[in-house]
Amino acid sequence: MSNEVLLRMEHISKSFPGVKALDDVELTVKAGTVHALMGENGAGKSTLMKCLFGIYHKDEGQIFLNGQEVDFKDSKDALEHGVAMVHQELNQALKRNVMDNMWLGRFPMMDKLPFVSEKQMYEKTMEVFKDLNIDVNPKTIMSEMPVSQRQMVEIAKAVSYNSKIIVFDEPTSSLTEVEVEHLFRIINSLRDRGCGIIYISHKMDEILRISDEVTIMRDGKYIATKDSKNITMNEIIKLMVGREITNVYPPKTNTIGEKLLEVKNLSAEYSKLSDVSFVGYKGEVLGVAGLDGSGRTELLENIFGIATRKSGEIYVDGKQVTNKNPRESIKNGFAMLTEERRATGIFGVRDIQANSTISSLKKYLNHGFLDNKKLSEATQWGIDTLKTKTPSQKTPIRSLSGGNQQKVIVTRWLLTDPTILLLDEPTRGIDVGAKYEIYELILKLANEGKLVIVVSSEMPELLGICDRILVMSGGRLAGEVDAKNTTQEEIMTLAAKYV
Amino acid sequence: MEKKFDKKKILDLLLNNAMYIIIALLVVYVAIKRPKFLGIASIINIISLTASKLPMALGIAGCIVLAGTDISAGKIVGLNACITASLLTTVYKIWPNMTAPFPIPVVLLIVLCVGGLIGLFNGFCVAQFDLHPYIVTLSTQLIIYGIILIYMMLGTNNGMALSGMTEEYKQLITGPLFNIGTVRVPRYVFYALCFVGLMWVIWNKTTFGKNMFAVGSNKVAAEVSGVNVKKTIMMVFTLAGMMYAITGFIDAARVGSANATTGLNYESDAISACVIGGVSFVGGTGKISGVIIGVLLLQVIFAGLNFLSVNANLIYIVKGLIILIACAIDMRKYLTKK
Known part of the structure; x- marks a missing residue:
């Protein structure tokens, strides 16, 4: 040129x-x-x-x-x-x-x-x-x-x-x-x-x-x-x-078990999410695809009790749960990584320890008072397991990079011992290396028998790590595809169904 | 190049610690002009004043950690001082049908309930209607002031200042903890220390404390993380109300009387103390040690100005400037550096 x-x-x-x-x-x-x-x-x-x-x-x-x-x-x-x-x-x-x-x-x-x-x-x-x-x-x-x-x-x-x-x-x-x-x-x-x-x-x-x-x-x-x-x-x-990454996505080794989550006719009060039903299995990575505004985020928010539900039922292991608010959902074994990390995820001025332990504080009580040793052990476990790069546990989270902030929030949720993880755009604004680590983690969690539901705008990402993909369109569930035997074209067609 | 960088660093250091530098300069100046300023009597006086303001500052600090404030604090102190003075008295003006002073523990319980309930009301409005604490407490301080005025008109009091409190009560609060030479250290210094310990435990060792910081730092994230945000806010304000009540309970004996203006502008002192001590209006940050340092430094300033016989009217102007400067310095730390 x-x-x-x-x-x-x-x-x-x-x-x-x-x-x-x-x-x-x-x-x-x-x-x-x-x-x-x-x-x-x-x-x-x-x-x-x-x-x-x-x-x-x-x-x-x-x-x-x-x-x-x-x-x-x-x-x-x-x-x-x-x-x-x-x-x-x-x-x-x-x-x-x-x-x-x-x-x-x-x-x-x-x-x-x-x-x-x-x-x-x-x-x-x-x-x-x-x-x-x-x-x-x-x-x-x-x-x-x-x-x-x-x-x-x-x-x-x-x-x-x-x-x-x-x-x-x-x-x-x-x-x-x-x-x-x-x-x-x-x-x-x-x-x-x-x-x-x-x-x-x-x-x-x-x-x-x-x-x-x-x-x-x-x-x-x-x-x-x-x-x-x-x-x-x-x-x-x-x-x-400066190094070679052979696969963009780690190999899938998870095996799908019995039914864990069943959502029946879920509709939201204040968004257009309507009549969504699906099931999720133990050890499964379940993707949720769809255009912006198709109700992907709203679906997770409704399951987790952040948004107001109009109707619908949620069953975990065959037992109905109400999940009226995040507190109840956490007790029922749910965890949710929100899309807007800065607005709804991190406590910017607080340190890594406070950010890691906030959802599981009750675990660290000793005769009614928080035990510093337990708090720092739990935090360190997160730093080691997820390879979080931080100078210390006392570093304010806002001074970490996006990928490391995400790891801290993931730590927060892992410490609540969830069985069902709802991840909304888990790799947004994260660099390639950290993305790969997040994928590995998702598959590791599935391997432990947990159900991981991943919302993503990046289709290759969904195809790379999920077992099944739910496609949302105009607030409704447009279809469900098998990640191994589908194409981006098929998903796009479904995503445009109710637009 | 290298030199310029150092200059900037030093300037930064000076600016970030400007408040402490100003105070240090003031102390040196006052000490040279009036050597008695650093005498035992003066120091004990500063410590006693600090102790008398501490419980209130500890309460209000929680509200500031929530990224809020509480401007009804001074009025809650005043109301409870009046209630205490009217019940632990030998002249039954407000309640002419009384035949003997109330037992001290009962009065303490009453003021704790009154303070706690007002705090709970503040917290309820903040949490339930999602109102800014400034608006809520701006309203409640008027309401409380009205209640104080009505209360002071009860019985045969006709709005007069209340005094003539029982010896037992006065001894309990202002009696000597110990003496240094001829200077008496009052008992309420010890009480203040107890409250410091209590609040430190609450802030650092309880789930409630951790939740408070989380809510102050990011309310939405706290909700998503499973924190009961509304309950936390209500508890912080209730606790604050109880701390104000205790301040009032102590103040009636400390001052020896209570009237409708008791507690006037106390909140501005308490808020400035918190900000000087690093409890930031940004929310989610602050330490108990900071609150203590803040209250102490503020009392040092006031005592210093008193020693210099600065006009009392001028002191208001100084107070206002202190809050402004302290907030501006604090904000520097949270601005994104470019």
């Missing part, structure tokens, strides 16, 4: 007390290409981007935009120079509508009066939306839209600044496959009009599909830049982790 170089970052280094986060990193993005940036969590991708946007000040190195050296003060400065970022966690004014968010900080004004022109705002928004083929009413309140549409708004905003460089940070982590397709169409059209796209993701198949070039980082260092057409998934993984 002979495309001109749009952005060039050279010899970028950045240190934090005790850590060299970036060490002589380079990145070259050409116009009209999608450039994937890959690396495990902590490899320095985000730090590099933050240096680009002036959120961090680089210690060394230079950044050239269109051949001219730049040093942005902050992300607004970057945006005004045509460098935009679509964040993984969207920072939007959720109570305001779409166009307010689009033009925030630069509202179009009326001709002669010092007032905001709603009319212009609407028209300009529609213009951008039409251009990108986005079907969203500019007057919709942000919080009333699914994450995918809010992300589209963010992209439209970037485009409205005439951005030449657009950074996508894990854009598909909360999207379903259909939404991913739409996103890719938009990215491709941006590429065709000469933008340089930096695409950060953990999902290999996406990278190989969408990107033209891929730059790989490891431990804060630049490893290689490769042409995406001439590289395989295994090669990328090898470069990323």
